[in-house]
Amino acid sequence: xxxxxxxxxxxxxxxxxxxxxxxxxxxxxxxxxxxxxxxxxxxxxxxxxxxxxxxxxxxxxxxxxxxxxxxxxxxxxxxxxxxxxxxxxxxxxxxxxxxxxxxxxxxxxxxxxxxxxxxxxxxxxxxxxxxxxxxxxxxxxxxxxxxxxxxxxxxxxxxxxxxxxxxxxxxxxxxxxxxxxxxxxxxxxxxxxxxxxxxxxxxxxxxxxxxxxxxxxxxxxxxxxxxxxxxxxxxxxxxxxxxxxxxxxxxxxxxxxxxxxxxxxxxxxxxxxxxxxxxxxxxxxxxxxxxxxxxxxxxxxxxxxxxxxx
Amino acid sequence: xxxxxxxxxxxxxxxxxxxxxxxxxxxxxxxxxxxxxxxxxxxxxxxxxxxxxxxxxxxxxxxxxxxxxxxxxxxxxxxxxxxxxxxxxxxxxxxxxxxxxxxxxxxxxxxxxxxxxxxxxxxxxxxxxxxxxxxxxxxxxxxxxxxxxxxxxxxxxxxxxxxxxxxxxxxxxxxxxxxxxxxxxxxxxxxxxxxxxxxxxxxxxxxxxxxxxxxxxxxxxxxxxxxxxxxxxxxxxxxxx
Numbered sequence: 001x002x003x004x005x006x007x008x009x010x011x012x013x014x015x016x017x018x019x020x021x022x023x024x025x026x027x028x029x030x031x032x033x034x035x036x037x038x039x040x041x042x043x044x045x046x047x048x049x050x051x052x053x054x055x056x057x058x059x060x061x062x063x064x065x066x067x068x069x070x071x072x073x074x075x076x077x078x079x080x081x082x083x084x085x086x087x088x089x090x091x092x093x094x095x096x097x098x099x100x101x102x103x104x105x106x107x108x109x110x111x112x113x114x115x116x117x118x119x120x121x122x123x124x125x126x127x128x129x130x131x132x133x134x135x136x137x138x139x140x141x142x143x144x145x146x147x148x149x150x151x152x153x154x155x156x157x158x159x160x161x162x163x164x165x166x167x168x169x170x171x172x173x174x175x176x177x178x179x180x181x182x183x184x185x186x187x188x189x190x191x192x193x194x195x196x197x198x199x200x201x202x203x204x205x206x207x208x209x210x211x212x213x214x215x216x217x218x219x220x221x222x223x224x225x226x227x228x229x230x231x232x233x234x235x236x237x238x239x240x241x242x243x244x245x246x247x248x249x250x251x252x253x254x255x256x257x258x259x260x261x262x263x264x265x266x267x268x269x270x271x272x273x274x275x276x277x278x279x280x281x282x283x284x285x286x287x288x289x290x291x292x293x294x295x296x297x298x299x300x301x302x303x304x305x306x307x308x309x310x
Numbered sequence: 311x312x313x314x315x316x317x318x319x320x321x322x323x324x325x326x327x328x329x330x331x332x333x334x335x336x337x338x339x340x341x342x343x344x345x346x347x348x349x350x351x352x353x354x355x356x357x358x359x360x361x362x363x364x365x366x367x368x369x370x371x372x373x374x375x376x377x378x379x380x381x382x383x384x385x386x387x388x389x390x391x392x393x394x395x396x397x398x399x400x401x402x403x404x405x406x407x408x409x410x411x412x413x414x415x416x417x418x419x420x421x422x423x424x425x426x427x428x429x430x431x432x433x434x435x436x437x438x439x440x441x442x443x444x445x446x447x448x449x450x451x452x453x454x455x456x457x458x459x460x461x462x463x464x465x466x467x468x469x470x471x472x473x474x475x476x477x478x479x480x481x482x483x484x485x486x487x488x489x490x491x492x493x494x495x496x497x498x499x500x501x502x503x504x505x506x507x508x509x510x511x512x513x514x515x516x517x518x519x520x521x522x523x524x525x526x527x528x529x530x531x532x533x534x535x536x537x538x539x540x541x542x543x544x545x546x547x548x549x550x551x
């Protein structure tokens with residue numbers, strides 16, 4: 001099921017938490033929602049899940065609009081809210097049955113679905129405990145289980161892996177990837193490696209506006225324009241000469257000696273493939289020995305920082 | 311309707327899980343039993359087989375207990391954020407509120423059910439006016455509906471249980487006492503108006519055994535108005551500015 005967000009705006013007083021954003025998510029796509037705190041990720045998710053109305057714009061889930069058919073929209077969405085609110089006084093199984101009933105899972109299927117979810121999220125050991133007695137990781141699993149209980153077409157997960165240990169994080173990411181094959185998933189997170197590991201597409205949002213949209217690779221290339229190379233050149237007479245000759249190369253922008261690495265240089269350049277050849281030729285002609293040359297990949301962290309700090 | 315039952319089932323269960331239900335039933339029966347059998351104008355003092363002492367005490371115990379039942383129903387969901395779960399499930403605000411209303415009413419009905427032994431024992435003692443007793447119970451239920459409506463409204467406008475409790479007591483005091491006082495201090499149309507608003511007038515006429523449609527409409531409309539306001543408060547989030 002497809003989600004189309006069009007010209008969505010949400011105002012709190014005079015502040016625009018979400019400012020006229022539009023995007024689409026296709027079936028079978030896992031969309032990662034990135035952004036600093038207060039960027040509008042959670043607000044956007046709350047609007048898609050019909051928790052609050054937008055100030056302007058509309059969201060269509062499949063053929064249903066959140067403004068006209070909220071009930072139909074809600075039936076097709078599984079939602080894990082930000083801080084995962086749960087009824088502390090209910091046992092896990094009872095809670096899952098309750099949510100299944102509210103979601104309109106047919107009576108005869110409820111037990112089956114609950115059992116499936118317990119296995120899927122690894123809650124078997126804790127299933128008879130009250131939710132209030134569970135650790136944060138298990139509570140998070142309960143939150144995920146309740147989101148998926150009615151086998152929704154769309155999953156909206158607000159920071160799904162907070163509070164989980166590294167093993168659980170890997171399991172949950174795997175689960176999200178698997179679900180993402182047949183379902184539409186939107187997840188928000190602060191953890192950039194998580195987006196790279198789980199998402200097909202990344203949406204970076206800052207101050208209520210979309211600042212980047214694309215796959216991790218595309219984003220990297222966009223930001224890439226400039227690339228970094230790490231080289232080590234032995235047998236050179238002195239490093240100043242190396243720096244000045246490297247600077248003469250056409251595509252090289254900056255050369256910095258690396259303090260920690262003897263005869264090492266950090267080269268900031270355009271089109272690294274071409275530059276690498278040039279550097280090699282230069283070394284040959286000058287009789288230097290090139291002992292190391294590593295292209296340094298632009299990290300998602302850098303892109304994120306660049307796009308979201310003013 | 312299924313969803314309403316689902317919600318009310320959970321709420322009722324949480325009353326019993328959190329001891330609220332047991333405390334309510336025990337204190338309700340204890341207090342009303344004490345005044346029915348042992349103290350003041352009890353059955354033996356009056357010298358009549360009547361449940362009138364029971365009803366007049368139950369009237370006040372419910373006045374305090376119902377706000378205590380309803381105070382957390384919506385405010386707590388707001389505070390813990392579970393309201394977000396409910397709002398994002400395919401249920402309407404009305405289903406949510408009716409579910410909670412029903413759960414409170416069910417608990418009151420259970421408490422009243424446990425008071426049936428009083429009825430039976432008084433019946434053993436002497437000739438009892440069965441009609442008046444059943445009307446008394448019916449009046450209790452109607453009054454509970456009105457108070458639950460007020461309580462849910464109070465609970466819907468705050469995330470603080472104490473505020474909800476005090477507010478519903480405050481509104482309740484108007485219906486139980488202040489309108490009555492005003493009715494006595496005014497004459498003519500104003501007096502009649504306040505007299506109509508006074509809950510105790512309608513309650514006493516029902517508990518005497520007279521079921522008038524005006525009394526029914528009175529209680530049901532307070533209940534409905536309370537629930538309607540609560541629903542309005544909750545649905546405010548849907549307003550597109």
